[in-house]
Amino acid sequence: NNAGTSTGGGHGATEEGVIDTNFYGPKRVCDAFIPLLDPAVGRIANVGSGAGGGYVNRLGETEEARMLMKGDATWDELVEYVKAKMPTISLDDHGVYPAIYGLSKACLAAYTQFLAKTHPGILSSCMSPGFIDTAMTKGYGASKPPEEGTPAIRKCLFDKLEGNGWYYGSDGMRSPYHFMRNPGMDVYDGVMPF
Numbered sequence: 001n002n003a004g005t006s007t008g009g010g011h012g013a014t015e016e017g018v019i020d021t022n023f024y025g026p027k028r029v030c031d032a033f034i035p036l037l038d039p040a041v042g043r044i045a046n047v048g049s050g051a052g053g054g055y056v057n058r059l060g061e062t063e064e065a066r067m068l069m070k071g072d073a074t075w076d077e078l079v080e081y082v083k084a085k086m087p088t089i090s091l092d093d094h095g096v097y098p099a100i101y102g103l104s105k106a107c108l109a110a111y112t113q114f115l116a117k118t119h120p121g122i123l124s125s126c127m128s129p130g131f132i133d134t135a136m137t138k139g140y141g142a143s144k145p146p147e148e149g150t151p152a153i154r155k156c157l158f159d160k161l162e163g164n165g166w167y168y169g170s171d172g173m174r175s176p177y178h179f180m181r182n183p184g185m186d187v188y189d190g191v192m193p194f
């Protein structure tokens with residue numbers, strides 16, 4: 001599931017369009033394809049973003065952050081959370097994209113954990129391709145070419161994965177849900193901060 005759009009950059013989508021594409025889009029694809037997947041070998045690979053971890057990090061030690069990173073949220077809880085946040089969200093002055101993009105990708109990561117619980121035979125993962133130079137990031141300083149955005153995607157599609165519902169950084173290493181781990185940093189150990 002490589003759904004991605006933003007209100008900034010070359011896309012200029014509406015906030016509703018960002019949520020519809022980045023959060024509801026992968027759910028629609030999963031609903032259509034899960035019945036066709038072999039539960040013994042099937043995989044779901046959701047392309048997220050480090051902006052999701054950045055969004056959760058800015059929430060601090062709150063119930064919102066716990067809900068998004070602990071893997072206990074149901075689909076309905078995620079939908080209600082998104083609906084509650086939409087009218088109140090403001091532009092993010094801490095990074096490249098408006099906060100709505102981070103919200104959509106944080107909820108996609110939480111949805112990936114939900115998939116792992118509800119379909120334990122199918123290996124579900126979420127990953128960041130990295131800050132790749134595309135139409136969406138035009139003008140924001142991304143310098144990596146698109147082919148450098150594939151290591152984590154290839155790992156989640158083809159390599160042996162140690163866990164189900166895990167998140168991987170652009171270097172293909174396990175990463176946290178609650179902050180953006182950059183390539184070269186220690187691999188995430190799975191310990192939640194609170």
